Amino acid sequence: xxxxxxxxxxxxxxxxxxxxxxxxxxxxxxxxxxxxxxxxxxxxxxxxxxxxxxxxxxxxxxxxxxxxxxxxxxxxxxxxxxxxxxxxxxxxxxxxxxxxxxxxxxxxxxxxxxxxxxxxxxxxxxxxxxxxxxxxxxxxxxxxxxxxxxxxxxxxxxxxxxxxxxxxxxxxxxxxxxxxxxxxxxxxxxxxxxxxxxxxxxxxxxxxxxxxxxxxxxxxxxxxxxxxxxxxxxxxxxxxxxxxxxxxxxxxxxxxxxxxxxxxxxxxxxxxxxxxxxxxxxxxxxxxxxxxxxxxxxxxxxxxxxxxxxxxxxxxxxxxxxxxxxxxxxxxxxxxxxxxxxxxxxxxxxxxxxxxxxxxxxxxxxxxxxxxxxxxxxxxxxxxxxxxxxxxxxxxxxx
Numbered sequence: 475x476x477x478x479x480x481x482x483x484x485x486x487x488x489x490x491x492x493x494x495x496x497x498x499x500x501x502x503x504x505x506x507x508x509x510x511x512x513x514x515x516x517x518x519x520x521x522x523x524x525x526x527x528x529x530x531x532x533x534x535x536x537x538x539x540x541x542x543x544x545x546x547x548x549x550x551x552x553x554x555x556x557x558x559x560x561x562x563x564x565x566x567x568x569x570x571x572x573x574x575x576x577x578x579x580x581x582x583x584x585x586x587x588x589x590x591x592x593x594x595x596x597x598x599x600x601x602x603x604x605x606x607x608x609x610x611x612x613x614x615x616x617x618x619x620x621x622x623x624x625x626x627x628x629x630x631x632x633x634x635x636x637x638x639x640x641x642x643x644x645x646x647x648x649x650x651x652x653x654x655x656x657x658x659x660x661x662x663x664x665x666x667x668x669x670x671x672x673x674x675x676x677x678x679x680x681x682x683x684x685x686x687x688x689x690x691x692x693x694x695x696x697x698x699x700x701x702x703x704x705x706x707x708x709x710x711x712x713x714x715x716x717x718x719x720x721x722x723x724x725x726x727x728x729x730x731x732x733x734x735x736x737x738x739x740x741x742x743x744x745x746x747x748x749x750x751x752x753x754x755x756x757x758x759x760x761x762x763x764x765x766x767x768x769x770x771x772x773x774x775x776x777x778x779x780x781x782x783x784x785x786x787x788x789x790x791x792x793x794x795x796x797x798x799x800x801x802x803x804x805x806x807x808x809x810x811x812x813x814x815x816x817x818x819x820x821x822x823x824x825x826x827x828x829x830x831x832x833x834x835x836x837x838x839x840x841x842x843x844x845x846x847x848x849x850x851x852x853x854x855x856x857x858x859x860x861x862x863x864x865x866x867x868x869x870x871x872x873x
Contacts, residue, residue: 531650531659537668542639544595544602544670546631550649552611554659555627558650559588571611571625578609578627585609585629595633596644599817600700602633636703643670644687647679697820704824707800709832713867714796716860717769718829721789722836723856724776735833737786738793739826745797750818756798765799766867768792773860776853800825
């Protein structure tokens, strides 16, 4: 290197190459950034229509307990409700509040059926029975989210909690949720104002938080109340009562009656447990007709073959059907725990005690009546009437 030449100087071409590499690397970075920005803009543009159609719906719930009843005022957007349950375009496009009220009244049964499985109230794990008492339409004032007044359907629900005046209340709310035909909005919330069993508060329910509970459960009171419900179901449910009565009337002796009632109790308990625990859930369209046929079988064999070797197995199978039917008539919460076990045990005990008391009482009366000449004719007439009734139930439930 000649004297005086700077140490950092080198081949001019090498410097140019190095500069070109730097410029080339910078150009690639710029092009990559621009391409990424374009891709993001394209994705946002494609997603915009979907984002624009995200729709939410707000409502309100007002619950008040009064003795063994709970009053529930439910407010839902009228149009969303009409679309969710299929009230038809005439209802959806109703021009004024008067027309909307008329549509709500016309579709009363449809609304009640829809809400029965979506607005549920339990006391000590036993579901209260819901009734839609009436409906109205209310205009809510415009807000930042709405350009004009929004019509709301105001539904008055009444819950009969089977004699429970206190206990632990559970509210399960699933309106406009799920993937079914009623999922016409992306999200629905309801603001709950409650006064249940003396406990007051406010809470918001939505798809991610569909339930809340208040109060405390007394296990002893719950078991006693459930036992009373079970006894009431077997004594006042005509198909169950007729089945037990037919067992008592057709029994040739106390030992045979005890075996029949015992077999019925064991399988009835098993069927009830299987349904309450959620292991099986037979449709009512199948279960109802089969229960009716069990009544027909026992009444008919009382006359033509009370000593049949098939009678006890059929009675046991019938007990399973009746147990499943009991669970459908009085639904329980799906939270498996000691509260549910207590309610199930009390309810089942009430069924068995009620059935045993009914069978024992009727057997005593029949034992006395057998001493009289008219008993044979009365027995045949009673069996025939029971068979006809059971067949009528079977046809009605089947159709």
